[in-house]
Amino acid sequence: MGAGFADIDWARPWLAPIEPRGRRWQAAALAGHAEYLAALNEDAVRAALVTGRGKPLAFIAQEELPAGASYEAHIAQTGRVPTRHNLHDFFNGLMWFAYPRIKAALNARQAAQIDALGIGPTRGGVRDALTLFDENAVLFACADATLADALRGFGWRALFITERAAWGTRCEARLFGHALLEKLVAPYKACTGHAWIVDVPADYFTLDDTARRALVDEAVSARIAAEPLDSRGFAPLPVLGVPGWWDANASPDFYDDTSVFRPGRRVRR
Template identity: 45%
Template sequence: MADWRGLGEPVAQKIAEGGLQPQSLNEVGLAPVRFVPQADLPEGQAYEDFIFATAQVPTREGLHDFFNALCWMHFPQAKKRLNQLQAREIARAGVGQVRGAVRDAATVFDENALLIQPSEALWAALTEHRWMDAFVGLRSEWAHTRLWTFGHAALEKAVQPYKSITVHLWRVPGDVPHDQIDTWLAEDLTADKLSGKPFSPLPILGVPGWWSANEEPCFYQDTGVFRPRRAKMPTGKPYANPEIIPSP
């Protein structure tokens, strides 16, 4: 998170001194969009459609949209790709009460994704919910497993952390260089892949080194958080496992 902190702290300081959040974010100048007050979003127009049409992001004061803006700075190509997919779905199907599989999955990714570049053994343990294997038996693997934070809602939750915070893992192949992650991700985010629901849950405070309590193996025995894998998923939900369906 050091790179996020390097960008975010100066902006946060300007806001703390009385600067408006959209203006303070625009002064960084690293995003392919401009951040504008939420009031600039016309009534009745979808948020994603407005961004696509104007290259402007309606931005409220507060951490949620602050982290969203930082993500635009860190992953400009991937964020543009997500917006293109969402706008395309809106053009095809309208806004409606139901987003549809692709738009819903794109929103889930945007809000809650964590990118991971694991070994085959670690990925298998995580996707099979073999939590003791993933976090205890393979604990040494985490020291050389790359993670990239993406979801801005997940970041907001982590400001006041609690044990059950769960993110949606998206696997990065081992041959993707760190400095090419944004380019790769923009190409990897396709409608077909998103509709295939390739997410897997990760209770984020289980990551070694991210929470002191997880140094004890019993931390992972809480089945209310580290849930066993179920055989089937509910119909029509864009998640690989029902354990990561958000609470109402």
């Protein structure tokens, strides 16, 4: 059996931004599906969350999704998010509260793609990129272009060893993808996210967590709404390499594992 609600370890540093609400939802989920949905909907009403098309957000049981209906289109048209009683949808719901503008922008663009192209056997490049973002994205907030370049160029020693002190002062990682969060309930070294680089001002790192999340939420949602998107816009980031996130990475030898910290793609001559 896979991990369940009782297995969430809120001491994990990547869960800190969502811990207070997450603990409440966890207790409700352990009580039952009805109690869990009630907790989500109570919070949604209080927060006045809306979709990208302005529909008030609500959470419903998966069985209430009409037969043949598209998940993304249903949310856009009704505001109702089909939600199963599992960790995958638990973290999906938490991201609607942590980054409501990003989630709304992703859903609006997914729905627009479905409106334009319909539901086919393949999603297409834009929908693939949107789904990848929703499921596996890491928001890499960065005030130093050299660090972003190191990430893009697979410069792991520069990013994690030479510039280790930059984490928390010039760059940070914020988990967004709900499938990635689900995987990290049972962490393993090779767990890798798709990093989306977010340029932030230097004073970003003087802000508290709420203000940082709001800034990232606004900046990223604007880009999702306006920019061309494809899967090549992401950079791989082995998340347990983030300083402070895993005890073993205090040793530089941790990063010598080339099956995880790969040297990058060779350019063909």
